[in-house]
Every structure is written in structure tokens, then in C-alpha cells.
Amino acid sequence: MIAAIRVFGYSLFAIFIGLLFMGIGRKIIARIQLRLGPPFYQAFLDVGKLFARKSITHNFVMDLGMIMSLAGLLSTMLFVPVAGHMAIKTSSNLILIIYLMAIGHLGMAMAAAASGNPNATIGVSRALTMMLGYEIPFFTVMLGLIIFNGTSSLELIAQSQAGGILNWNMVKFPLGFLAAEIALQAIMGEKPFDAMVAPAEIASGPMVELGGKYLGLAFLTHAVSIFVETGIMVNLFMGGASNVFTFVLKQFEIYLITILIEAVFPRFRIEQAVKFLWTVPMSIAVVQLAIILL
């Protein structure tokens, strides 16, 4: 019972932080483009409106896919240590997190494919191709950290960096951080790696047939994914945190880098993006791995 309440509380917290980040991100992009921008709580208004709308479904696979997408990311979130706390007391294993994170994407792929819209199919195929692109450099960096620390527990990796900014993996392994940061841009689906969404070409890709509550679920999924991905980066490279407030602040720093890159870049075509991810961040990650191993 207590575990269920904890899981529910952590999920609400992750959704809240993710939506807050989304709103602040839109505001920052607007300020960069010399606009006033929406209020920072705009994402909450959007989600409130979407859940109050009538929605159109195509079949039950679409319903299940959307719920699977959100559930996959929420279950990933349970294994990401937030300032030493976790919803379920386990040794938060990096490999488990990587496997669970894919479920979110697969659920979205299922929902989009069930709608039968060609734009959605193109978007899903691009998203899965992009997954091939970013996972290889990101996992190479992770492999280096796992070898260096001798453990695949995210919590222990975070603890090993305790005691000041000089102990952070970000400072110890700057090349690895750079490669992971480029890969993170693709994981989050922000520009220049947003070929799977691309509103101007394929009408927002996987989201093309989602309206009302389905789009609301997609919003919540995106919010949780922001929380999970920035959370992993904070634990891997910024030494976790001693309290929740510091943790969220560090997460926001990671998100801010992503948003600043997003605001000024145009979009790669999908094959350019995969080629870029397999050459530039990949070679940086391999150099970092070689430095760790030697």
C-alpha cells in the first residue's frame, strides 16, 4: 500500500517537474527569439485543456499504445534515483533503465501505427531510426563510466562523485559529457534532431492523429521523459544531489543546455542526423572510452 502511494507520488512529482520545465523552456525560446512568450505555466493549461476535450480514437491498440507509452516511462522513472530517494528500493541498475526507456518509444510507435496515417508511420520509422543513432554513442559513454566505477548501479555512480564539483564525472570525463550531451539532444527529440516530429514536413509525425486526451497523454509522456533523461544525466555526470531541490536545479541546468541548442538550430534530415550521431559523438565517446581503459 505504502509502495503504491510512493509510486503515485513520484509519478505526480515527475509529471509536475516535466511540465514546469516544458513551460519554462517555451518561455526561454521565446525570449531568445525576442518575443514575450507564454507564461511559464502554459504547459499545465495545455494539458488541462486537452483532457477536457472530446477525443477521437481509431481502435483499442491506439488506446493501449498511449497508456503503454506513459507507463513505460513512469516505470523507468521509478528506478532513477532522485537525490538518493527512489520510489522502489532497488539497486537502480543502468541496464534495466535503458531497457525500460525503450518501452515508451515502442508504445508510441504502436499507437501511431494503429492510427493508419502515413505521416504517423513515417514519423515512427524516423523515431526508431534516430534511436539507433543516439543509443550507440550514449551507451558507449555509459560503458566507460560502468567500467571506471566497476558497477552498473546508477545510485553508486552518483555517490562515487560526492565531495565537490571537481569530483563530478562532468569534470573528470569532459569528452564523455560532450558526447552524452549531443546524444541527449537526440534522445529528447529537440532540434537539430527533431526529424521525427517535424511539423512542417510530416505534420508532427507520431502525433498526427492524436487529439484531445490522447495528445494530453503524449504531453505527459514527454514531461516524464524530460524528467527521466535529465535525471539520468544528473546522476551520471553531475554527482546526484543531497536534496530534491538541488537535484531539480541540476536537472534544469541540463534541460537549459538542450533548450538553448534547440532555439538556434535548424533541423537535420534523418540520414544526416544518424550519420552525424554515428561519426561525431561516437568518435568522441570512443576516445573517452580509450582514455578510461588505458
Added chain:
Amino acid sequence: MEDLKANDKRSYIDNLIDFFRKRSIWMLHYCTGCGAVELPPSMTSRWDIERFGIVPMATPRQADVLLVTGYVSLKTLKRIIKIYEQMPEPKWVLAFGSCTVNGGIYWDSYNTITNLAEYIPVDITVSGCMPRPEAVIDALQTLMEMIQSGEGGAYKKYKENYEYYKKNQDRVLRKTAPILGSSETESIYQEKEGNYET
């Protein structure tokens, strides 16, 4: 009159939902005619309608407001009706300029409709030829007030008076049937030819 009675009974939940709807209007601009060119300036840094939570959307499923930005030819009307019916409720329609009210300079064209409100319910028509971004923002703010006060319900009229709208649509869309070959559209509109007078 019924609407006014309904307003008295509005609960806090209704007011809250209307507040969300008002502050997060997503628009689908169907770029007909010359009005579409007024939208990029109103979205970018000079007029910036994103401060009211108004953003452009890519598909009818995600959009709340359909902007019809100029004269509507018969083939365009067919698409506009399809798009309008694909949008989930609640939905609103903004018609730009004089072309959508009386045909504008195309008033005697054989291929252009003169009054959009005969074919789909229009919530607000924006005056001007074409309306400047200020007028667009004014119209969108009027729409926000209408949503908050519970007035913007033209989409309900479409369901209640579907016969009227369908009759008008069929009357003009029959002209768009292809002359050569027999397509699906042709057969649909030829069957109904006897029922309505032009």
C-alpha cells in the same frame, strides 16, 4: 435564450475548463487567399500571439480554431468541410476578411462561394481586406472572451442544423464533380441531384 439560462448554472469546474480552453487556443490556418500572409507576423516577434497561449498546429485533430484566411473556391470548400468535421469538439471557426462574408472581389465568380457561414458555422468574422495582425489578435481575444462567457458554441449549431448546412454544401459541391470518368464524388452528388434545386 437557452444559452443564457445555461450560463447561470455554470459550475466552478465549467469555469475552470473554459479558462484552460481560453488560455490555450491552438489554431489550424487553412491558407486560402491572401490572409495567410498576415499570420507569420502575428506569430513572430513583432506581435507574438504565443503570449496568449495561441500556437499553430499541424493537423485538424490537434487544433481548436480553424482559420479560413480568404476567398473560398468550391474545391477548397470541400477540403474545409472535411477538415472541420475532423476536428474534435469544442471547435471554433474564424473567417478572415470580406471574401468570406460576401465574396469580396470574387462576388460574381462562378467558382467561388460568397458566404462561408452558409456551409460551416462561423464564430467570428474579422473585418478588413485583409485584416492586419492587430485585427487578428483582436478577433482572437474576442474569441477568448466568448469562450470564457460560454457563448462560443457555433459547433453545436452545426450538429443541430446539419440538414441546412448539408443542403447548402451539396448544392454547390455538385459543381465540383469531375467531368471525365466516374469517381466516387460524382456518383454521390448525382444521386442527390434530383432532390435539390440550384
